Amino acid sequence: MSQPYGQPGDPNQGYGAMPPAPPEYSSGPIPRPGTVTTAAVLAFVQAGLTLICTIVLMIGLGAISGAIDDAESIGGVEVNEGALAGLWILAIVGLVGGGLLIWGGVKALSGTAGQILVIAAGLQILLCLIWLVAFEGGIVSILLAVMPIITLVMALGGPAKQFEASRSGRA
Template identity: 65%
Template sequence: MSQPYGQQPPGEYNQGQPGYGAMPPAPPEYTAGPVGRPGGVTAAAVLAFVQAGITLICTIFALIIFGALSSAVGESESKYGITIDKGLLAVGWIVAIVGLIGAGLLIWAGIRTLSGTAGQLMVIAAGLQIVLCIVWLAALGGGLIAILLIVMPIISLSLVLTGAAKQYEASKRGQLA
């Protein structure tokens, strides 16, 4: 016997819908994921790129000058009334070659800093540039350019050593600082 639509047969009571059980637990908070790149890290990388570019320009200019002086002087210590200290010229060549290496390290450190995997590379590259600028000032009389160039690695070094930069790097390694 069928019941008309919407009516319940006699004797059957509405017991409600079957239970769905307890509410599932909330998902854990997401705190161990990658941290967004802080502005200081980006600024440190940009300063590294700028420092590398200026270092390359100055180093190429110095290499051209040192090459011209070396070929002009040859075996004698003076040419056209200009006395050249060969020891100082040798120091200039060494500093120029270290400048090329330092510029390459800065570019590599800047790229790795942006990706969050620089580690101690930026510290080494910036430290090398600081030492290079001090040598330019002390031995070769680098003047205003060396004074201006020493500022950028100091700033980038201080930006990379902040807590936010270290946390960003640690999050990229899968660790929480």
């Protein structure tokens, strides 16, 4: 007796067990998304701008500090040494922030440590806010905050997280 298609051979056995599911397939590391490349490039540009501004600031602060050692005022204007110390601290934080941006950009491109880029971008945003509020940095501080904000959004996005996870084996 011939069995029609789709019918079991023995009516008492049914269709049998379901075949096992295929093993989960991972193609390995995924190619780097454009958002990761863009975030890294913006980090490098921001680092360059930050380091240039910081070096100019440090040169100016060095000149002012040297002039204060010689006199109590510069051109008849008394210099607040507390504000001067605060500017030195901001300059050092700027150097650290620029270095972190470079390091974070390199690490993000390799897909190994996007958190460094997130921390560096957050530090840059904080620095821009301090300049804006404390020293009335105006439009320059706002413009310098745009790139780290975009970098932060891209570094925290889904494609960046998937890229990092595929590189670390957590995919």
